[in-house]
Amino acid sequence: MCRMLAVLSARPFSIRRWLLDVNPGLLGLSLRGKNAPHRDGLGYAFRDPQGKWHLFRFGPQALAQAEIPGPLEREATFLLAHARKSSPEYAQFRGGLYAHPLFYDGVFLCHNGTVRDIERLGLAHGTDSQRLLFWLARRWKPRTPERLEECLRDLLQSVSDFSALNLLLSEGENLYAFCAFRTNPEYFTLWFRKGGDFVAVASEPADGEEGWSPMENGELRLVRPDLSLSRVALLEPGEAGA
Template sequence: MCRHLAYLGPPRPLAELLTDPAHSLYEQSYAPAHAPQQAEAPTVNADGFGIGWYPPGNGAGPVRYRRSVPIWADANLPGLAAVIHSGAVLAAVRAATPGTSHDEAASAPFALGRWLFSHNGSVPRWELLPADTDEPLTAAELLGMEARSDSALLCAMTARRLAVGRPLGEALADVVRRTTTARPTARLNLLMTDGHAIAATRHGNSLWYRAVSDEITVASEPAPDEPGWREVPDHSLLLATTRTTEIEPL
């Protein structure tokens, strides 16, 4: 199932975004509240986690910290999250799709230059997806995939579209449309940021956003103690910066 979050705004400690809030991403790893429609019960997201952030002030990044263990099992994370600050973050906790690899390279976020990419969902028979969508990957694209997983494959499909100059929202929407044509039961919540803008799709799993003052947060599930959360309709594309938020049908 996975759960993910992206934030743009004033630099904050990672702990304030990922571990401290009520029903934080940390808590969603073992107690998610919004199960997919196809699932009978919530899934524990214990197959790894990852955090990507852009260091403030110098234009560097993104920097990633990824592990193949549950987020609650990493004894280093509380100390790191307390001292690392950023105004642009993408993080995820993972529940692996059957047949995918389990090393830390399979944990989002994946990197495409300055872009960070995450997938919340699952694609049945993902290994056959390129052939079934008439979109065979080149040897270079296959070798460039960070992991053997549906999420890494979707990232490679998105990269192909960005490489020929397609706008981010259009690229994500096209990947969702082509994938669901071949795999109608696929769940495809895609999330990307370059540290300046966020793009996200909702297709099958929950997605929320909170735009207040000069910050925007997009997350699989809202923090109940923070006012202003709004649910993104299913089958929608969200495009956001710290100043604007747009939602349109996929």
């Protein structure tokens, strides 16, 4: 149960803008979003204008104040950010090691939801989100949109006892947003906005501007570096059982 945010832009922007300055931004979603607070872990990854990625993750001890730590004045062209509220099944996993974005084998992942039958993906350790990333990174080869679509279809066939599989993913170039939920459709949402020179996706509208629209259950959206968009429905209406 988390709040998350992604921004892909044609022009560099200050990461502080989306983490702190806009209302609500990630901090507002963490403190005042639906089912708040979300303060069991917080992290963000960003790609700087030179193309280098940077990853920062913090546990609850770093979040005692109503703020976001780290180099907020840096500029980026791509931002992934996540405020974690641990599920009861994983309440003991609350350090920075378990904060998102998670990263493995070139893949960044932010996840909202709980997968209770995660063992169906094979033996592994850690939270459901970590095990989901390990499973996905091993199978998503080559790292093409078509192969990711196949992997997500396989995932939906492999697990069934989940609240949501809402994902923000990247292999370092493209942004992928996937919305799939089986319960609580008012909470397990992903919202999408295309601005003049950026695209943003968030658990709830992350600023006060118009243009946010909710993604459909079972929808996968791809945002390329030139901000061109494509979408595919991986579930038929009502198929997820929401």
